[in-house]
Amino acid sequence: METGLLFQLVLNGLIVGALYGVVAMSFVLIYKASQVVNFAQGEFMLIGAWACWWLLTYWQLPFWIGFPVALAFMTVFGVVLQVMVLRPLIGEPVISVIMATVGLSIFFQALMKWMFGVFAQPFPAIFPVERIRIMGLEVQSVYLLSIALSLMIMLGFWWFFNFSKHGLAMRATAFDQQVAQSLGISVPQVFAMSWAISAVVSAVAGVVVGVVSGVSSGLSFYGIKVFPAVILGGLDSVVGAMLGGIIVGVLENLAQYVDSQWLNWGNMTNIAPFYALIIILLIKPYGLFGTKNIERV
Amino acid sequence: MALAPAGEFHASYRADMTIMPTRNSRRALLLGIVLLCFAPLVLGRYELGLLINIGFMGIAALGLNILVGFTGQISIGHAAFFGVGAFLSAYLHERFHIPVILCIPLAGLGTALVGLVFGLPAARLKGLYLAIATLAAQFILEDFFARAQWFTGGVSGRMTEAVELFGIRFDREESYFYIVLAFTIIMFVMAANLMRTRDGRALIAVRDHYLSAEVMGINLAYYRTLSFAISSFYAGIAGALYAHYLFFVSVEAFNILFSIQFLAMVIIGGLGSVMGSLMGAAFMVLMPEGVQALADMLAGGWIDRTLKLGASISFLREMAIGAAIIIFLVFEPDGLAHRWKQIKAYWKLYPFSH
Numbered sequence: 016m017e018t019g020l021l022f023q024l025v026l027n028g029l030i031v032g033a034l035y036g037v038v039a040m041s042f043v044l045i046y047k048a049s050q051v052v053n054f055a056q057g058e059f060m061l062i063g064a065w066a067c068w069w070l071l072t073y074w075q076l077p078f079w080i081g082f083p084v085a086l087a088f089m090t091v092f093g094v095v096l097q098v099m100v101l102r103p104l105i106g107e108p109v110i111s112v113i114m115a116t117v118g119l120s121i122f123f124q125a126l127m128k129w130m131f132g133v134f135a136q137p138f139p140a141i142f143p144v145e146r147i148r149i150m151g152l153e154v155q156s157v158y159l160l161s162i163a164l165s166l167m168i169m170l171g172f173w174w175f176f177n178f179s180k181h182g183l184a185m186r187a188t189a190f191d192q193q194v195a196q197s198l199g200i201s202v203p204q205v206f207a208m209s210w211a212i213s214a215v216v217s218a219v220a221g222v223v224v225g226v227v228s229g230v231s232s233g234l235s236f237y238g239i240k241v242f243p244a245v246i247l248g249g250l251d252s253v254v255g256a257m258l259g260g261i262i263v264g265v266l267e268n269l270a271q272y273v274d275s276q277w278l279n280w281g282n283m284t285n286i287a288p289f290y291a292l293i294i295i296l297l298i299k300p301y302g303l304f305g306t307k308n309i310e311r312v
Numbered sequence: 313m314a315l316a317p318a319g320e321f322h323a324s325y326r327a328d329m330t331i332m333p334t335r336n337s338r339r340a341l342l343l344g345i346v347l348l349c350f351a352p353l354v355l356g357r358y359e360l361g362l363l364i365n366i367g368f369m370g371i372a373a374l375g376l377n378i379l380v381g382f383t384g385q386i387s388i389g390h391a392a393f394f395g396v397g398a399f400l401s402a403y404l405h406e407r408f409h410i411p412v413i414l415c416i417p418l419a420g421l422g423t424a425l426v427g428l429v430f431g432l433p434a435a436r437l438k439g440l441y442l443a444i445a446t447l448a449a450q451f452i453l454e455d456f457f458a459r460a461q462w463f464t465g466g467v468s469g470r471m472t473e474a475v476e477l478f479g480i481r482f483d484r485e486e487s488y489f490y491i492v493l494a495f496t497i498i499m500f501v502m503a504a505n506l507m508r509t510r511d512g513r514a515l516i517a518v519r520d521h522y523l524s525a526e527v528m529g530i531n532l533a534y535y536r537t538l539s540f541a542i543s544s545f546y547a548g549i550a551g552a553l554y555a556h557y558l559f560f561v562s563v564e565a566f567n568i569l570f571s572i573q574f575l576a577m578v579i580i581g582g583l584g585s586v587m588g589s590l591m592g593a594a595f596m597v598l599m600p601e602g603v604q605a606l607a608d609m610l611a612g613g614w615i616d617r618t619l620k621l622g623a624s625i626s627f628l629r630e631m632a633i634g635a636a637i638i639i640f641l642v643f644e645p646d647g648l649a650h651r652w653k654q655i656k657a658y659w660k661l662y663p664f665s666h
Contacts, residue, residue: 052440103642109439110386114579115641117388117572122634129627239451242444250440286455289448296445297433 024268030158032264033165037220038237039244039256040172041213047189047251048209051101051112055120056217057238062123063089063218064225064234065131071139082222086215093214094207101210102203124235135231161223168216169257176253185209189251236285243288246295249305258303263288348493352486360485362597367492368553370593371499373577374586375546378503380575381584382512383539384519385434386443389450390574393544395457395566397423397551399464402472402561412475412556416495420549427544434540435533450568457563469562472555483559492553496590499546504586506542515539519584569630576637582647591648599636600629 042056066088070081100119104112147154175182187195188205196202221234244263248255270287301307352360376390401419404410410418430449434442457464464470474483475491482488506512514535517525526532555561573596581592607625644651 052443100638100642107641107645108384110380110384110443110583111579111641111645113386113440113443114575115638117575118634118637118641120634121569121572122631122638125627125630125634129624129631239447242447246441246444282455282458286451289451292448293433293445293452296437296441300437300441 021272024272025265026154028265028268029261030154030162030264031268032261033162034220034224034260035237035240035244035264036257036260037165037168038217039241039248039260040169040253041216041220042241042245043248043251043253043256044172044185044209044216045213046245047253048185049097049101049206052109052116053213054113054116055123055238056213056241057235058120058123058127059089059093059214059217060221060224060237061127061230061232061234062092062221063214064221064230065127066218067222068136068138068225068230069131072136085222086218089214089218090211093211096214097207097210102206120235120238124232128232131230133232135229135233137229138226155227157227161227164219164223168219172253181205181208240288243292243295245302246292246300247302249302251306252302252304255302255304263291266291345493345497349490352489357485360489362601364485364489364492364557365597366590366594367496368550368557369574369577369597370590371496371553372547372550373574373581373593374499374503374589375543375550376574377578377581377583377585377589378506378515378546379539379543380578381582381588382507382519383515383536384522385536385539386439387446387540387543388443388568388571388575389430389446389448389453390543390547391566391568391570392450392453392457393423393427393547394551394554394570394574395561396426396453396544397548398472398555398561398566399457399470399551400548401552402470402555403463405473406470411477412473413477413491416475416549416552416556419552420545423548423551424541424545427547428537428541431537431540431544435536447568450571454563454566454568457566464561464563467563469560472559472561474559475556488557492557495549495553499549500586500590503546507586511535511538516584569633572637573633576633579637580640580647582649585647585649588647588649591652595636595648596633599632603629603632 038056038060041059042053045051045053045056063085067082067085070076070084071078074081076084096119100115101112104115147156147159176186177183184195184200185205185208187198187200188202192202195205220237221230224234224237240263241260244259245256246259247262248257248259267284267287270283274283295302348363351363355363372390372394376387379385379387397419400422401412401415404415404418404422405412430446433445437445458466460466474481475488476482480487482491507516514525514530515538517528517530518532518535518539522532577592577596578589579592580595581590582588604625607628640647
């Protein structure tokens with residue numbers, strides 16, 4: 016038993032978990048505002064990361080120009096996607112909407128593979144990579160940056176939903192669309208905005224992961240790891256998504272530790288969250304913070 | 313009565329529940345089956361291979377349609393159950409030396425049991441929660457396939473045997489075609505009949521309004537689990553047919569993309585349509601051929617050179633699958649079955665279609 020390794024893994028879990036949390040929050044944002052389960056969340060990360068990579072390597076733009084341009088592109092992309100694909104499906108059964116986003120997911124995954132190939136591409140060095148020791152644990156500086164960025168995004172979300180006009184409009188729409196409409200909130204606009212914000216935030220997370228470990232189609236797996244996180248936290252809770260993400264991040268690293276020490280099954284990192292997901296669905300399907308959907312006839 | 317009148321004029325329950333509305337439609341179906349029986353004499357091995365693919369894919373798609381289209385539940389893990397059927401059939405034959413032709417239905421039953429295990433949580437869940445649960449099932453089963461050396465042969469995969477019946481080995485497309493044809497007909501007739509029974513109507517009631525269904529005395533948990541088991545049974549049979557067609561089952565084949573392909577078949581064919589499942593399967597099997605043909609047509613031209621079509625044909629196929637799902641959902645949510653009905657109505661009512 017190595018406690019050093021254990022602590023290191025927990026720390027890694029926190030860092031990765033914060034990123035899961037960010038992606039999970041942008042997933043919850045779409046779900047809350049427009050009741051759409053977005054299976055293409057990981058592809059948002061992928062597209063954002065590839066777009067930024069392309070601007071930085073192909074056009075040789077400096078990071079401080081290329082990154083905002085990529086984010087601007089993602090804003091437009093999110094709105095166009097919502098207007099072209101999701102808007103015609105308003106009022107269709109849940110299953111149709113789910114399948115539409117599943118379709119989007121494989122379409123964009125294949126498109127990205129076609130455009131950029133299947134191999135992982137490293138980002139040009141943007142930040143100095145050095146190892147910092149904190150309390151005897153080794154941390155790469157990029158990771159610290161990533162955790163700081165995650166915290167900033169979370170704070171941004173908190174401010175947005177509590178104090179900004181658009182955030183309040185979004186919450187009102189999530190609460191009751193008709194009432195929101197009668198108060199002069201444009202529901203289509205809110206839907207489009209939620210997709211745009213979600214795409215941008217996912218893209219930021221995608222770029223962070225890309226900077227740390229290179230851009231490849233494996234990024235889209237983050238979008239699938241989001242599901243254990245959001246189910247754990249509750250599908251319509253932003254705080255829950257954050258916490259769920261961190262728990263899943265820690266859980267998969269702990270599973271890896273247990274696996275490497277005793278079980279030797281392999282691949283537990285990727286599969287353990289899904290076992291957890293099934294168990295949560297059996298015990299507490301609305302998660303830690305989700306609203307219970309009580310049906311009365 | 314050669315043609316059905318426009319509208320519903322059934323005077324008896326018997327007339328309402330019949331599968332074949334007119335004598336002509338029955339004749340057309342029988343003629344179609346007889347013509348298919350002569351297909352191996354006319355078609356080449358490649359075309360027969362495509363027909364065989366349509367056959368077992370159609371069976372699996374029908375299973376998924378019973379779950380999605382008739383019961384209103386969703387599954388994003390159908391390929392995993394398909395894989396369970398494939399490996400189970402191979403395993404049963406190798407381990408217990410059961411004749412392959414018996415292994416196929418047994419594999420179906422075994423897969424139904426596995427489906428029950430995953431279907432029990434499904435009894436409590438619906439809509440998107442179920443979608444996520446089956447997504448988890450897909451990854452868990454995929455991981456199990458990769459790990460269970462004794463069952464799947466691990467990374468190297470598992471060899472399978474050909475079907476042997478009355479001393480004939482069905483190891484070529486020309487002969488195996490008849491096995492698949494027989495299974496396809498049996499499974500489709502079973503599904504069409506299921507929808508006429510009490511259980512089938514209960515499934516549809518669960519889909520249309522599950523609260524009303526429950527008030528009417530339909531046991532929701534029982535029928536949701538049952539539908540999951542039936543759907544897995546179909547997937548298992550289809551998987552076994554796949555295994556004994558290719559003689560080799562690889563662990564990597566049953567990934568999530570394959571699951572999504574089954575969903576695409578169901579959407580494209582038409583949710584809640586038995587024949588639609590077959591149309592959807594045919595569409596999905598033939599679409600890659602279409603993409604390939606298109607790429608071949610453009611090969612060597614400037615489009616090919618700038619877009620690197622030849623090297624990335626597999627990505628183009630995946631994109632076509634995704635695009636087909638979205639296009640059908642947006643423009644033709646009722647699928648090919650609905651379109652086919654409209655085409656029939658057009659000719660029947662010509663020239664007074666309104």
